[in-house]
Amino acid sequence: MNHRDPKHPQIGQDDQDETSFLRHYDPGAFERPSVTVDTALISAVDGALWTLLVRRRQHPYRDGWALPGGFVDVTESLDEAAERLLANKAGVQGLFLEQLYTFGRPDRDPRTRVITVAYYALVDRIRFAGIGTGDSDDESERMVARLQVDWKGEAGGAVAALDPEGNPLELAFDHADILGMVVLRLRGKLDYTPIGFELLPRQFTLHQLRSVYETVAGRPQNKDSFRRRMLTSGLLRATGIRQQDVGHRPAELYEFQQLSEDEVSSAND
Amino acid sequence: MNHRDPKHPQIGQDDQDETSFLRHYDPGAFERPSVTVDTALISAVDGALWTLLVRRRQHPYRDGWALPGGFVDVTESLDEAAERLLANKAGVQGLFLEQLYTFGRPDRDPRTRVITVAYYALVDRIRFAGIGTGDSDDESERMVARLQVDWKGEAGGAVAALDPEGNPLELAFDHADILGMVVLRLRGKLDYTPIGFELLPRQFTLHQLRSVYETVAGRPQNKDSFRRRMLTSGLLRATGIRQQDVGHRPAELYEFQQLSEDEVSSAND
DNA sequence: GCAATAGTGTCTATCAGACAATATAGC
DNA sequence: GCTATATTGTCTGATAGACACTATTGC
Numbered sequence: 193m194n195h196r197d198p199k200h201p202q203i204g205q206d207d208q209d210e211t212s213f214l215r216h217y218d219p220g221a222f223e224r225p226s227v228t229v230d231t232a233l234i235s236a237v238d239g240a241l242w243t244l245l246v247r248r249r250q251h252p253y254r255d256g257w258a259l260p261g262g263f264v265d266v267t268e269s270l271d272e273a274a275e276r277l278l279a280n281k282a283g284v285q286g287l288f289l290e291q292l293y294t295f296g297r298p299d300r301d302p303r304t305r306v307i308t309v310a311y312y313a314l315v316d317r318i319r320f321a322g323i324g325t326g327d328s329d330d331e332s333e334r335m336v337a338r339l340q341v342d343w344k345g346e347a348g349g350a351v352a353a354l355d356p357e358g359n360p361l362e363l364a365f366d367h368a369d370i371l372g373m374v375v376l377r378l379r380g381k382l383d384y385t386p387i388g389f390e391l392l393p394r395q396f397t398l399h400q401l402r403s404v405y406e407t408v409a410g411r412p413q414n415k416d417s418f419r420r421r422m423l424t425s426g427l428l429r430a431t432g433i434r435q436q437d438v439g440h441r442p443a444e445l446y447e448f449q450q451l452s453e454d455e456v457s458s459a460n461d
Numbered sequence: 462m463n464h465r466d467p468k469h470p471q472i473g474q475d476d477q478d479e480t481s482f483l484r485h486y487d488p489g490a491f492e493r494p495s496v497t498v499d500t501a502l503i504s505a506v507d508g509a510l511w512t513l514l515v516r517r518r519q520h521p522y523r524d525g526w527a528l529p530g531g532f533v534d535v536t537e538s539l540d541e542a543a544e545r546l547l548a549n550k551a552g553v554q555g556l557f558l559e560q561l562y563t564f565g566r567p568d569r570d571p572r573t574r575v576i577t578v579a580y581y582a583l584v585d586r587i588r589f590a591g592i593g594t595g596d597s598d599d600e601s602e603r604m605v606a607r608l609q610v611d612w613k614g615e616a617g618g619a620v621a622a623l624d625p626e627g628n629p630l631e632l633a634f635d636h637a638d639i640l641g642m643v644v645l646r647l648r649g650k651l652d653y654t655p656i657g658f659e660l661l662p663r664q665f666t667l668h669q670l671r672s673v674y675e676t677v678a679g680r681p682q683n684k685d686s687f688r689r690r691m692l693t694s695g696l697l698r699a700t701g702i703r704q705q706d707v708g709h710r711p712a713e714l715y716e717f718q719q720l721s722e723d724e725v726s727s728a729n730d
Numbered sequence: 731g732c733a734a735t736a737g738t739g740t741c742t743a744t745c746a747g748a749c750a751a752t753a754t755a756g757c
Numbered sequence: 758g759c760t761a762t763a764t765t766g767t768c769t770g771a772t773a774g775a776c777a778c779t780a781t782t783g784c
Contacts, residue, residue, distance in 0.1 A: 223535050224493040227565075227576055266492050266574045270565035294563045294578050296496075296539035305535045307496055309563050309576075384649075399735080417773045419737080434782090440734040441781035668762085686746045688764085703755090709761040710754040 225296075225305035229273040230261030230367065231289070232312045232374045233282055235320035236391045236407040240338045241378075243371065244282055244323060245353060245361065247333035252302050253364035257335065257353065259371075261308065274311040281332070282323050288314040288390040293373050300366050310370045312377065314390035337361055341375055341410055348376055378408050386427055389448035395431060397443035398422060494565075494574035498542040499530030499636065500558070501581045501643045502551055504589035505660045505676040509607045510647075512640060513551055513592060514622060514630065516602035521571050522633035526604065526622065528640075530577065543580040550601070551592050557583040557659040562642050569635050579639045581646065583659035606630055610644055610679060620644055647677050655696055658717035664700060666712035667691060 233244040245257035260281035264273045270291065279285050289311055296307040315323070324336035337353035340360075350368035353361045363371075381387050382405060391404045402418050422428055429449040435442035502513040514526035529550035533542045539560065548554050558580055565576040584592070593605035606622035609629075619637035622630045632640075650656050651674060660673045671687050691697055698718035704711035 225496050225533065225535060227494050227496060264494065264565070264576070266494060267567055269567055270563060270576070291562060293560060294539060296533070296578070298536055298538055307533070307539070307578075309565070380653075397736090414774055416775075420773080435736095437783080438735080439783050441736045441783095443736055666763090683747055685748075689746080704763095706756080707762080708756050710756095710763045712763055 225307045227264045228261050228306055228308040229264055229270060229277055230259040230308050230310050230370060231274050231278050232259050232292070232310070232371055233278065233284070233287075233315060233320075233323070234312055234374060234378070234391075235315050235317050236404045237317045237320065239403065239407050241341070241375065241407060242320065242336050242338050243353065243374075244320075245335050245337050245363075246281060247335070248364055249332065253362065256362040256364045257337065257367075258364040259310075259367050264309070270309050270311075274309075274313075278313060282334075284313075284315065284319065284323055288387065292370070292377055295366055295370065297366065308365075308370075310373070312374045314387060316391055316393045318393050335361070339371055339375065341372075347379075348372065351375055375410075379410070382408050386448060386450070389427070392448075395433070395445040395447055397435060397445060399443055401446070494576045496533045497530050497575055497577045498533055498539060498546060499528040499577050499579050499639060500543050500547050501528050501561070501579070501640055502547065502553070502556075502584060502589075502592070503581055503643060503647070503660075504584050504586050505673045506586045506589065508672065508676050510610070510644065510676060511589065511605050511607050512622065512643075513589075514604050514606050514632075515550060516604070517633055518601065522631070525631040525633040526606065526636075527633040528579075528636050533578070539578050539580075543578075543582075547582060551603075553582075553584065553588065553592055557656065561639070561646055564635055564639065566635065577634075579642070581643045583656060585660055585662045587662050604630075608640055608644065610641075616648075617641065617645055644679075648679070651677050655717060655719070658696070661717075664702070664714040664716055666704060666714060668712055670715070 235242050244260060246260050248254055248256050248258050260277060262273075262277045262280075264270060265276075268276065271289070274289055274291075275285065278287070278289070290313075292310040292312050294307060294309045298305060300306065300308075320336070324334065335355060337355060338358075340352040340354055342352075343349060349372050351371040351374075352368060353363055353371065355361055378387065388401060388404050388408065391408070392400060398419055401422060402413050402415065405413050405418065427448060427450065428446040431445045431447055433445045435445065504511050513529060515529050517523055517525050517527050529546060531542075531546045531549075533539060534545075537545065540558070543558055543560075544554065547556070547558070559582075561579040561581050563576060563578045567574060569575065569577075589605070593603065604624060606624060607627075609621040609623055611621075612618060618641050620640040620643075621637060622632055622640065624630055647656065657670060657673050657677065660677070661669060667688055670691060671682050671684065674682050674687065696717060696719065697715045700714045700716055702714045704714065
């Protein structure tokens with residue numbers, strides 16, 4: 193924070209007194225980047241990951257598709273900005289929402305320097321279906337898009353987005369990179385945190401849970417050991433309720449439940 | 462990116478033409494946050510994690526200690542800013558350097574809204590010793606500080622910094638939170654990425670490697686299985702060289718080497 | 731009964747932890 | 758030889774993958 197760059201004279205070395213410093217501060221007097229928040233709202237449907245995109249109505253990338261986002265208000269935290277923008281643009285609140293990474297290539301926006309703090313949010317496919325068909329507060333056009341993850345041996349990199357018919361969409365800015373990092377993050381956290389449950393409704397079968405894991409991980413999960421792992425993890429609570437009208441033996445429904453350490457150890461009897 | 466907030470009129474909905482838009486853009490005309498980069502330079506010495514701090518010479522937190530950092534230049538990327546500031550303040554280049562998290566509480570800096578993109582860098586204890594005693598380009602006072610991680614059962618949270626005599630240091634802003642997140646990140650990546658090697662000189666013994674792992678993880682690592690895991694990982698290359706003057710059977714020195722998949726499989730013979 | 735999936739029990743390979751035994755340096 | 762640590766080999770318990778078998782629904 194000690195900086196002598198003449199472009200930033202207001203926060204310099206020579207101020208002797210705090211109140212005097214604050215009195216002389218002029219926030220508009222030197223060049224600053226803009227800061228935005230962009231959020232990838234992710235769901236898992238039909239064995240693929242999906243996200244919500246907003247049609248751009250101005251340059252650059254006019255008529256292209258972007259992650260819902262916007263400027264950070266000077267009075268709100270980054271988390272609050274992400275919450276607010278997701279509520280405005282997607283009409284959802286209270287989702288799992290976590291900061292992903294900050295993208296700041298100087299040329300990522302041709303207008304001016306824009307640094308974006310990327311977030312991702314997770315939602316179950318039932319709520320996601322409602323979001324995809326609703327309207328934004330600002331009436332901007334929305335679309336759900338399927339993520340096309342074709343990484344070779346070495347994982348990582350940009351991820352394309354396809355419309356429901358399978359046609360590629362033009363993604364604005366570096367949003368394909370953001371989506372790629374979302375997939376990497378999800379895969380990395382899948383086995384060590386309960387993010388899989390955030391993609392499912394409150395009650396679900398073990399089969400549905402495994403399907404979500406396979407969708408996120410991008411590879412099949414062994415059926416037997418997956419069942420064992422989940423049942424002994426202490427993260428599930430059996431409801432005693434079973435599926436209805438499935439044409440085969442109905443599976444039991446489970447709920448996500450974070451147990452205490454005591455309960456975990458006694459659950460392993 | 463669709464935003465109607467009147468505080469951001471320059472990037473609005475109604476521009477019909479890109480060049481016209483760019484011509485009318487005025488970057489200084491509305492309220493923007495400042496963006497800084499702060500980097501925690503981390504090393505592992507004597508069974509503890511250490512970092513480099515810079516003495517603040519102005520308000521707020523005058524005479525307190527801060528992570529080396531500074532403003533992001535409008536023409537450079539975030540990674541470049543972190544590289545540049547680390548070179549200026551610590552005189553080191555070419556280290557492992559990775560973005561950590563972006564901290565943006567509106568009140569984290571009383572002067573104005575400052576959003577900081579936190580990075581962490583890793584360095585072996587030999588180079589770190591040189592950095593701690595050197596001088597910054599801007600002649601600001603530097604100190605190496607030991608991280609005191611006392612997390613109870615639930616891990617996470619702020620981490621205190623102690624001077625070499627063990628006295629607590631006053632950390633500026635939310636830098637104790639940044640250091641806490643660094644420790645969390647290191648622990649999370651330790652078993653899945655080769656970050657442990659970044660904390661060691663080019664050649665090292667398995668004992669030294671295990672010591673680094675124990676320092677980062679904050680708990681002992683089983684000696685036998687650690688040796689086995691490392692030797693079968695394909696990440697190590699035996700040099701044939703042995704320690705000198707150690708008063709006991711000298712251990713072999715290894716180097717870090719990322720092998721191809723073929724080499725990994727044949728290394729398991 | 732048939733089809734389809736849920737759920738249980740068991741065997742095996744792999745790997746971590748524990749521990750014993752041997753090797754090699756300085757003194 | 759003595760001390761200290763390196764290095765190797767072996768045994769055991771926990772867990773994942775594989776597979777056989779039973780259970781329960783709609784039709």
